[in-house]
Amino acid sequence: MLLNEPHPLESRVLTRRYVYPQKDAIGIDQYVSQQGYDGIRKALEMTPEAIIDEVKKSSLRGRGGAGFPTGMKWSFVDRKSPKPKYIVVNADEGEPGTCKDRVIMEHEPHRLIEGCLIAGRSINSNRGWIYIRGEYRKYIDIMDRAIADAYARGFLGDNVLGSGWTFHLSTHTGAGSYECGEESALLESLEGKRGNPRLKPPFPATSGAFQCPTIVNNVETYSAVPDIILNGGDWYAGLGTPRNGGTRLVCLSGHLNRPGVYEVPLGMNMLTIINEIGGGVWKGRKLKAVIPGGSSSPILRAEECDIPADYDSLAKAGSMLGSGATVVLDETADIVKVLSRLMAFYAHESCGWCIPCREGTAWLKKILARLDEGVGTKNDIDMVDQLATSMFGRTFCALGDAAAMPAMSYVRKFRDEFEAKLNSTQVFVPAPQTQPLVVL
Amino acid sequence: MTFSPELEARFARLIENYPPGRQKGALIPMLLYAQDEIGSVTPELLAEVAKRLHVKQVEIEEVLGYYTMLTREPRGKHHIQVCTNVSCMLTGGEELYAHACKKLGIGNRQKTADGQFSLEEVECIGACSWAPAMLVNYDFHFNMTPEKLDSLIDSLRKMQ
């Protein structure tokens, strides 16, 4: 399976039952024999308020991108509402650099199910969906099997563990769209529509799936909850730094000796993560830059990386922890090319719903292709910055920001590289136009 | 239109998963699972799904254009999807993709004349720590090299 050989500096909480190498997902018998589903047993004895308080105390923050405090999000749901209340798991995992949710689903599907149960209990919900990106068919099958086992053993169904409480859970496959990771677009997709975002407010806590109160969280966020209930919020908070509780999965990729997914406490120094756990920059080269939280996060120069990797410290450094994806660039990396590739990505994935994003990403893609091919002008560099600045905060959903943030930070921090490419002698040869024989 | 008993059973379960009257929620999963069985979203499939979910055909057309995994044209038996997004690009994804084009003699979203292979340059497939990565249908292949790609394609050819 996917996990790397464990590193001594890791703190294994979420991944503590994983063995290396592990062949199959942890089955229900093994899970139950190792404290599995004890969290929901305990939660069933607690009031919803007490569950949410424990999650608040843990200072668990969303692992999907925005880092919103999870307990607070859950408390926004009106538990007394006559409408049904829903649990939605965001397993769309589309942010470039991110590859952790699959590790959780592949190794220990029951942990996610238990997290959903506890969340469901805390808002009086009777139904949940796990929205998994379509390419992850293998993990959808693993989750389906685990869900069937959980039903058979009475952890899911009309009478969860004899408590009289009903909770149903199923998977829902996506079909190829980054935008469907944005929570309101995901809910549209869940309803069988195009993944266009919704106007907020109302937030999903008020009007979410099928216009009912809903909580949407990332796979890793839900998966952290069983241990919080078992061992207490204070214990979990103590694993990290103030306001940034617990451990997280970091997805190391790029120019590294030991790329992989590892579990580290929040607040571990970024350079320790890269140099110790990730084995340092490959080929004996020097570090140039780090993308600390997925492709949408502003880039950090090597000298800015000596900071604790948690939500607040990265925000202070002008970037974000995002989805926990850390992409490492060595001294030979071509910053202009990286940004050009990213803008092509955002232009492709923009859903077209709002004009600033649809037009903005398309133009950023074109201008950056020009700069990358060596036919751009100085004016183009300024235009990237201006365009991104005027897009930022003015799009319907955060996809526009996700494109603007890297654009602004790359041109500001590595302007010399953009300028160097202007003077390159490279002659522009347009890519041959291949007319598709068959348009798929 | 008839489907395999497994797919029928899946459809029956799927529709149960959504609130009463909101069975349209099953639309995208149904289209994708059905496409996997019959190869593409054909006009007959479209009509059948519209009937079963009580939606208008145009509602399905809207969705078809949006999701990249749904297709009206059958793909090759082995649909090769090479990621060239950032983590893969940094570790040789673009070279891998160019190599795949050369090896198969086709370009992006094309398929070979014998219908065995189709190729697509895709965005991040969530395998960044094991980059460069690619998919053949739903099977992931990690830490790819042009040599590994050659032997993979050769072995798929032999499978015919």
Ligand SMILES: Cc1cc2nc3c(=O)[nH]c(=O)nc-3n(C[C@H](O)[C@H](O)[C@H](O)COP(=O)(O)O)c2cc1C
């Ligand atoms: C364009 C875009 C794509 C996103 N993709 C994902 C994703 O793939 N997975 C995810 O968990 N969150 C994603 N998010 C964040 C979600 O909107 C949402 O904040 C998150 O699921 C909330 O869960 P959390 O609080 O547990 O992080 C995305 C956001 C945007 C704007």
Ligand code: FES
């Ligand atoms: S960038 Fe290629 S799999 Fe994520």
